[in-house]
Amino acid sequence: MKGLVFKSAVVTTAALLLAGTALAQNARPLAPGQSRNGTLSTRSPMMTENIYYLDRYTISGSAGDRVAITMRSESFDTYLEVGRMEGESFSVLGSDDDSGGELDSRLVFTFPETDSYIVRARTFGANTTGAYTIAVETVAPPGPPPPPTPIQVGQTVEGSFTADSPSYMPNGYEDYGGGTGRHYALYTLTGAAGQTVTVTLRSTEFDAYLEIGADTPLGFGVVQSNDDMPMPAEGEVTPAVDPEMMAHDEHGEMEHSDFIGTLDSQIRFTFQSAGTVMIRATTLASDTTGAYTLSVE
Known part of the structure; x- marks a missing residue:
């Protein structure tokens, strides 16, 4: 089963209305070390x-505290969300389908700050119930990320992002609800001056993004x-960092695209000088x- 697919320019932030009866119900406290049994039925609160x-x-916790919430069922496909209420809407800060x-x-x-947050334990599929x-x-707290993995032309490597994978918070995530950031893996690629390579990231389980x-x-x-913005004109590079830093660190020119009809990403890169670049x-x-x-390739 695949997780939900999100197509957002920066981050996924959902605001889904709850039925009035669900808003009226008091959420039950859940502390680290606790486990609770529950049953979802046709009389349970529901999303409209x-x-x-x-x-x-x-x-509840203090800023920087880290917890793992696990939901298991033999009756239905589970789905977890954590967030906060904004008026009558629930703003999602993090979610998971099947990392358990x-x-x-x-x-x-x-x-993200010292406060109480709401956890929604729900079904992944519509009209499903059970214990x-x-x-x-x-x-x-997460340890330091592992060192970058070297990758060479002609090589394909397999990887997997889990809830425990390193993550980072791009600029602007806080403005959209944040979550815990994007999971990532680093690779290094060395090339000769004038060498052109194509870097491709493929996944059937999430929207891939290359940097x-x-x-x-x-x-x-x-x-x-970039993800699916228009490709730059020929010879044009739009840096996401200070131009002075880019002048020191850039080894080539590149193009990026989403494969049409897929969620895969690809960058075509030409080394203008011999050196090593980092792929995220x-x-x-x-x-x-x-x-x-x-x-x-």
Whole structure:
């Protein structure tokens, strides 16, 4: 089963109306170390879109705290969401479909600020019901990301993003609800002056997103990236970083596109000088997981 597909320029932020009866119900508190049993039935609160039945819980923590929420069921495909109420709408900060294995959900959430947040334990499919368990546990802060993996022309590597994969928060994510950011993996590619390569990121489980840049004292410096905006004109490069830094770190010119009719990404790159560039394979939407392949031709 595939996760939900999100097509958003920056980040997925949903505001889905709940039925009035659901808003009136008090959410049950859920603390790290606790596990609860529940049952979703036709009398449960539901989302007004597609009739997804749900229960609501609250989790509380301090800014920077990290928890893992797990939902399991033998009766239906589970789905977890965490967020906050904005008026009568629920704003999603993070979600997960099947990172818990099989059809179960596991959502790792980092508290963006000291506060209480709402967890929605619901069905993935419409009009489905049954018993479930939900649990919360404390998760240690993520360690440093692994070093970049070298990749060569003619090579294809396989990878997978999970809830525990390294993640980063692009500029602007906070304005759209944030979540815990995009999961990513880093690769290095070395080429000769004048060499042209095509880098392709493919996945059937999420909207792929490619970035090429360089490591800097401030982190990964993006030379260029986009998803499905119009391709730049021939010879035109639109940097996403300071032009001075790009002049020092750029090794070539590139084009980027979404493959028509797919969610795969591709960058064609020409080395203008011998050197090494860094590739960041990531997802377009926040908090999405799944398998992928990265190839260089």
